[in-house]
Amino acid sequence: MIRFFLSRLLQAIPVIFIVITATFFLIRSAPGGPFDADKVVSQEVIERLNERYNLDAPLHQQYFDYLHHLVRGDFGPSFRYTNRSVTEMIAAGLPITFELAIYAIMIALIVGIAAGMLAAVKPNSAQDYIPMSLAMTGICMPSFLLGPLLVLVFGIWLQWLPVSGWGYSPGDKVLPAITLGSTYAAYIARLTRGGMLEVLNQDYIRTAKAKGLSTFNIIVKHALRGGLAPVVAFLGPAIAGLLAGSFVVETIFQIPGLGRFYVQAAFNRDYTMIMGTTILLSCLIVFLNMVSDLLAVWLNPRLTLNAKN
Amino acid sequence: MNLLKVSNLSVAFHTRDGKTQAVDNVSFAVAHGETLGIVGESGSGKSVSCYALMGLIHSPPGLIEKGTALFDGIDLLSASEKTMRQIRGKRISIIFQDPMTSLNPYLTIGDQIIEPLLLHDKISRNLAKQKALTLLEEVGISNAAVRFEQYPHEFSGGMRQRVVIAMALITEPELLIADEPTTALDVTIQAQILALIKKLQQQRNIAVIFISHDLDVIRYMADRTLVMEQGLIVEQGHSKTVFESPQHPYTQKLLASIPQKAKASLYQFRPKQADALLSLSNVSVSFKSRESRFQAVNNVSLKLARGEILGLVGESGCGKTTLSQSIVKLVDIDCGEIRLGEQSLHQLNPSKLKLARKHVQMIFQDPYASLNPRMTVFNTLAEPLKIHRLIDKKGMRDKVLSLMADVGLDPSWANKYPHEFSGGQRQRIAIARALAVEPQLIIADEPVSALDVTIQAQILELLLVLCQQRQLTMIFISHDLAVVRYIADRTAVMSEGQIVEINNTETLYQQPTHRYTKKLLSAKLSSLSAEH
Numbered sequence: 001m002i003r004f005f006l007s008r009l010l011q012a013i014p015v016i017f018i019v020i021t022a023t024f025f026l027i028r029s030a031p032g033g034p035f036d037a038d039k040v041v042s043q044e045v046i047e048r049l050n051e052r053y054n055l056d057a058p059l060h061q062q063y064f065d066y067l068h069h070l071v072r073g074d075f076g077p078s079f080r081y082t083n084r085s086v087t088e089m090i091a092a093g094l095p096i097t098f099e100l101a102i103y104a105i106m107i108a109l110i111v112g113i114a115a116g117m118l119a120a121v122k123p124n125s126a127q128d129y130i131p132m133s134l135a136m137t138g139i140c141m142p143s144f145l146l147g148p149l150l151v152l153v154f155g156i157w158l159q160w161l162p163v164s165g166w167g168y169s170p171g172d173k174v175l176p177a178i179t180l181g182s183t184y185a186a187y188i189a190r191l192t193r194g195g196m197l198e199v200l201n202q203d204y205i206r207t208a209k210a211k212g213l214s215t216f217n218i219i220v221k222h223a224l225r226g227g228l229a230p231v232v233a234f235l236g237p238a239i240a241g242l243l244a245g246s247f248v249v250e251t252i253f254q255i256p257g258l259g260r261f262y263v264q265a266a267f268n269r270d271y272t273m274i275m276g277t278t279i280l281l282s283c284l285i286v287f288l289n290m291v292s293d294l295l296a297v298w299l300n301p302r303l304t305l306n307a308k309n
Numbered sequence: 310m311n312l313l314k315v316s317n318l319s320v321a322f323h324t325r326d327g328k329t330q331a332v333d334n335v336s337f338a339v340a341h342g343e344t345l346g347i348v349g350e351s352g353s354g355k356s357v358s359c360y361a362l363m364g365l366i367h368s369p370p371g372l373i374e375k376g377t378a379l380f381d382g383i384d385l386l387s388a389s390e391k392t393m394r395q396i397r398g399k400r401i402s403i404i405f406q407d408p409m410t411s412l413n414p415y416l417t418i419g420d421q422i423i424e425p426l427l428l429h430d431k432i433s434r435n436l437a438k439q440k441a442l443t444l445l446e447e448v449g450i451s452n453a454a455v456r457f458e459q460y461p462h463e464f465s466g467g468m469r470q471r472v473v474i475a476m477a478l479i480t481e482p483e484l485l486i487a488d489e490p491t492t493a494l495d496v497t498i499q500a501q502i503l504a505l506i507k508k509l510q511q512q513r514n515i516a517v518i519f520i521s522h523d524l525d526v527i528r529y530m531a532d533r534t535l536v537m538e539q540g541l542i543v544e545q546g547h548s549k550t551v552f553e554s555p556q557h558p559y560t561q562k563l564l565a566s567i568p569q570k571a572k573a574s575l576y577q578f579r580p581k582q583a584d585a586l587l588s589l590s591n592v593s594v595s596f597k598s599r600e601s602r603f604q605a606v607n608n609v610s611l612k613l614a615r616g617e618i619l620g621l622v623g624e625s626g627c628g629k630t631t632l633s634q635s636i637v638k639l640v641d642i643d644c645g646e647i648r649l650g651e652q653s654l655h656q657l658n659p660s661k662l663k664l665a666r667k668h669v670q671m672i673f674q675d676p677y678a679s680l681n682p683r684m685t686v687f688n689t690l691a692e693p694l695k696i697h698r699l700i701d702k703k704g705m706r707d708k709v710l711s712l713m714a715d716v717g718l719d720p721s722w723a724n725k726y727p728h729e730f731s732g733g734q735r736q737r738i739a740i741a742r743a744l745a746v747e748p749q750l751i752i753a754d755e756p757v758s759a760l761d762v763t764i765q766a767q768i769l770e771l772l773l774v775l776c777q778q779r780q781l782t783m784i785f786i787s788h789d790l791a792v793v794r795y796i797a798d799r800t801a802v803m804s805e806g807q808i809v810e811i812n813n814t815e816t817l818y819q820q821p822t823h824r825y826t827k828k829l830l831s832a833k834l835s836s837l838s839a840e841h
Contacts, residue, residue, distance in 0.1 A: 211398035
């Protein structure tokens with residue numbers, strides 16, 4: 001177990017390093033810079049700003065300086081929001097995004113697994129076609145369309161739920177969570193159906209039936225663990241994707257989460273902010289993938305951590 | 310008094326290609342404590358008729374068209390799902406064919422064994438465990454308390470089948486359906502398992518329906534025998550009568566297909582000179598993992614003359630397949646030397662190796678898995694010709710068609726895909742592919758094990774004719790002693806990576822000298838049923 005963690009951590013270091021390097025040079029190679037936006041400022045001011053933020057040094061020098069700060073845990077100051085450091089901004093936004101992601105993944109798991117199982121128990125029937133058509137719609141429907149639609153129906157016409165905000169009025173977390181979770185619910189439904197169908201065709205399911213087990217018991221005791229394996233494998237990347245993809249939902253519902261900072265940073269060429277959020281997200285992706293691998297091993301007695309290395 | 314009486318059972322499957330009558334108006338009965346054997350080839354409907362009794366036919370596509378199956382007064386075919394659940398696993402148990410797939414890999418074997426007990430008898434977990442441990446010891450699983458907590462993948466095939474048997478017997482059923490319970494097992498294990506089922510049956514007075522394609526197994530196990538062909542019962546009666554004086558032509562054909570003795574003298578190898586085509590000296594192969602080292606082949610030496618057929622027998626895991634793979638360099642050897650003609654195979658550079666590989670071709674066990682499903686027969690056969698640049702485009706078609714004719718395939722089928730062929734035909738394709746590059750040595754790894762006995766007889770005949778015509782040398786690997794006796798000039802017996810005995814086939818079968826050879830031969834069922 002410890003060995004597994006250590007070897008995974010060692011593997012992660014070069015990955016993160018490549019992400020840092022690639023992002024660093026890519027954002028700087030894009031045309032424009034952090035200070036040539038909106039209003040025209042004098043050359044002198046720009047030079048002073050560049051000096052202040054270490055942008056006048058040669059590129060490789062900037063890179064090594066950045067790495068130097070990074071290993072000490074310093075993401076640097078935001079280029080856009082004066083007097084705020086990237087660390088502060090992430091600390092403010094991350095918990096909100098995290099909370100949103102957790103609600104969304106809960107919805108995705110509950111709805112997705114239930115729908116997938118319903119479909120798999122009676123394949124090629126209405127019980128299969130209806131949830132699967134809905135799932136297909138869910139996959140195809142982008143959140144920037146689904147979000148406003150939900151707002152229109154539940155917020156404006158029915159007036160059941162608030163249309164925006166996060167933690168200001170009761171129920172304002174419901175619509176964002178549904179909007180963000182629905183695509184993933186759809187994917188999970190399809191994965192569950194596929195996994196369950198495969199398992200339900202196995203010989204050992206026939207054995208279970210021959211023992212006299214009811215369909216419900218067969219599914220719960222014999223099929224679920226194997227059938228959910230694809231879902232578990234998907235969960236790690238999915239949660240990471242949720243975190244990264246939350247910016248659309250955060251924008252629609254005016255939620256002050258990390259996703260919004262990320263997008264704004266990209267528009268504003270806020271180099272340090274982009275770096276900070278990218279590093280954070282890639283660490284999360286690596287970590288969550290490791291967790292989902294661990295879960296897979298825990299669920300399947302035939303896998304061992306050594307074999308996974 | 311009959312325990313089970315099946316009358317006029319018909320089962321059909323409706324698929325895209327139309328209706329298949331799997332079971333056609335079948336009637337039979339089983340008395341208390343009796344063993345009824347059902348024998349037939351694949352697709353004869355023997356398993357389907359028994360699955361229908363248990364309500365295990367998926368519908369659609371399956372449909373029980375008519376019939377009754379009275380089990381102690383209850384009609385199994387029309388009983389409600391609730392009634393059936395109380396019968397399944399409690400009063401009727403079933404042992405499925407493949408112990409590798411019929412146990413749930415996610416649950417410990419203990420949980421799986423006691424599951425029917427907890428379900429039907431509503432006893433405490435502790436009591437159920439006690440019962441299971443006793444039964445596990447009884448079916449020959451030592452150290453049962455530890456084994457109870459283990460998962461299926463920690464058991465060998467034979468041990469898993471014992472677990473499956475224990476699972477079927479734990480509720481003390483009145484009827485046990487055994488569907489090819491030993492087909493996936495080695496002969497010595499098969500003998501043990503069959504003896505075990507017999508013993509338990511006699512102790513508990515259970516009625517058994519024993520399904521098998523293996524006539525020797527049925528002859529050994531069954532009091533009465535049914536012979537099925539294409540959904541119909543063609544013959545039934547006391548086993549002794551059915552096997553000794555078969556009435557129906559199909560039964561006669563089945564019995565005649567079992568290889569009984571050595572091949573005709575026409576095909577016997579006559580050594581011309583001491584011309585060794587293949588020689589192995591002190592070959593060892595091992596597989597290393599982080600924790601352990603497994604010696605798969607241990608110091609094997611062997612010479613094969615041109616035109617000779619060598620049988621290689623041994624149980625699973627004895628190293629026979631690894632040894633054969635080392636000859637075509639699919640695995641690397643640790644030490645020793647393999648010479649084909651004048652060349653030392655494991656010292657060749659890649660381009661020379663490619664040339665040498667042309668001379669050695671393999672035929673694999675499973676003709677379903679070893680042919681690419683997305684390639685037509687023509688492309689499958691043309692590919693090796695192209696790779697080795699043996700023939701130009703113009704000659705290709707003629708060459709492929711003549712190959713097909715050589716192995717008894719209609720050349721007009723050249724554009725068909727593998728799934729359109731039967732098992733035997735596919736194995737013919739595989740043989741044609743091996744022959745395409747005109748090799749000197751053929752390595753056939755269990756080439757007939759997946760085939761029905763009548764088809765097996767045809768393929769063996771084909772191999773003999775081809776070897777004769779083309780002066781081929783062959784290594785024929787099999788776990789089936791009768792088949793090897795029929796085809797091989799010399800036979801080598803492998804055990805735990807070593808060749809323990811090698812001799813002329815007839816001498817070896819009649820006067821085995823090594824302990825292990827004797828054990829193998831005595832596990833053969835024809836010798837068991839003789840004393841029965």
